[in-house]
Amino acid sequence: MQDKTHLVDEITGHRRMRRNRKADWTRRLVQENHLTVDDLIWPIFLVPGTNICEPIPAMPGVNRMSVDVAVEAVREAADLGIPAIATFPNIEMELRDETGSNALEASNLINAATRAIKKAVPNIGVITDVALDPFTSHGHDGILRGDEIVNDETVEQVVQAAILQAEAGSDIIAPSEMMDGRIGAIRKGLDAAGFQNVGIMAYATKFASGCYGPYREAISTGGLLKGDKKSYYIDPANGTEAVRDAALDVEEGADMLMVKPGLPYLDICWRLKETFGLPTFAYQVSGEYSMIKAAAANGWIDGDRVAMETLLCFKRAGCDGILTYFAVDVARKLAGKA
Numbered sequence: 001m002q003d004k005t006h007l008v009d010e011i012t013g014h015r016r017m018r019r020n021r022k023a024d025w026t027r028r029l030v031q032e033n034h035l036t037v038d039d040l041i042w043p044i045f046l047v048p049g050t051n052i053c054e055p056i057p058a059m060p061g062v063n064r065m066s067v068d069v070a071v072e073a074v075r076e077a078a079d080l081g082i083p084a085i086a087t088f089p090n091i092e093m094e095l096r097d098e099t100g101s102n103a104l105e106a107s108n109l110i111n112a113a114t115r116a117i118k119k120a121v122p123n124i125g126v127i128t129d130v131a132l133d134p135f136t137s138h139g140h141d142g143i144l145r146g147d148e149i150v151n152d153e154t155v156e157q158v159v160q161a162a163i164l165q166a167e168a169g170s171d172i173i174a175p176s177e178m179m180d181g182r183i184g185a186i187r188k189g190l191d192a193a194g195f196q197n198v199g200i201m202a203y204a205t206k207f208a209s210g211c212y213g214p215y216r217e218a219i220s221t222g223g224l225l226k227g228d229k230k231s232y233y234i235d236p237a238n239g240t241e242a243v244r245d246a247a248l249d250v251e252e253g254a255d256m257l258m259v260k261p262g263l264p265y266l267d268i269c270w271r272l273k274e275t276f277g278l279p280t281f282a283y284q285v286s287g288e289y290s291m292i293k294a295a296a297a298n299g300w301i302d303g304d305r306v307a308m309e310t311l312l313c314f315k316r317a318g319c320d321g322i323l324t325y326f327a328v329d330v331a332r333k334l335a336g337k338a
């Protein structure tokens with residue numbers, strides 16, 4: 001019989017991958033990617049009123065907050081070193097209409113929150129979405145005429161909404177509605193209004209995903225949505241189309257790119273970073289968060305460990321940062337406070 005040790009040596013020669021893995025110190029020494037608090041963007045949900053902090057059942061650990069409560073939560077996030085937040089409003093049903101006209105109110109919920117947050121916590125970045133879905137009675141991101149989401153009219157309105165958000169103090173406009181030509185139009189509109197320093201993070205590749213369910217519960221659009229968003233979001237089957245779509249956003253003046261959802265689309269993160277070299281972000285969306293939370297609640301996975309692993313994987317895939325509902329928990333953990 002042949003000597004088994006000898007057999008392994010013959011196959012691997014002197015190469016032994018496990019030498020670098022043998023101890024904690026070697027593993028730390030060769031670690032290629034790291035997650036730090038600087039990588040985190042925290043998405044938060046807003047509700048009208050005061051002193052409200054209501055749990056979102058489909059997203060355990062995530063709350064809808066009135067502006068006063070949100071300000072304190074954002075202060076804690078800033079103290080932990082989180083660089084930026086992204087805000088999403090749950091607008092009163094009475095204010096929602098066919099065209100999402102509340103998006104054009106200078107003091108609507110999202111703008112009121114931006115003003116209060118920038119006043120109380122000036123050193124945290126505020127990123128605001130200009131899609132119309134929180135404001136429309138049909139839950140679509142744009143203006144619905146018949147059964148069509150009309151592109152150019154939506155873009156015009158989105159530009160006006162972006163200018164109002166910039167006036168309120170938003171640092172970065174993040175348009176998620178995937179209308180064609182929106183990045184260029186928003187850039188022009190912001191510049192003409194004197195907001196050359198307000199950036200644009202393009203939801204460059206937003207896919208028609210099943211992973212947005214809990215978010216729609218959070219801002220109460222789930223029950224409203226007629227049909228689906230396949231006529232404006234990208235087909236999950238299409239990678240090359242996603243790169244082309246992002247190329248237009250880059251050409252039109254995007255400062256940063258985002259991929260959404262995150263984990264099932266790591267190949268897109270990688271391709272965008274390799275192709276354009278712009279700061280590239282992933283949005284680990286509500287469904288991704290809830291899947292981890294649900295499995296952890298059942299005792300099937302170690303939720304904290306899996307959350308950290310997924311975030312690190314975004315870094316490995318080339319992302320400069322991640323929008324994640326885990327941001328505050330993770331920041332606490334990174335600071336040794338949890």
Ligand SMILES: NCc1[nH]cc(CCC(=O)O)c1CC(=O)O
Nearest residue numbers: 131133176211212215285286287
């Ligand atoms: N403009 C829509 C929008 N803005 C943020 C999310 C999803 C975020 C998440 O799931 O965490 C969506 C998706 C949608 O409802 O179609």
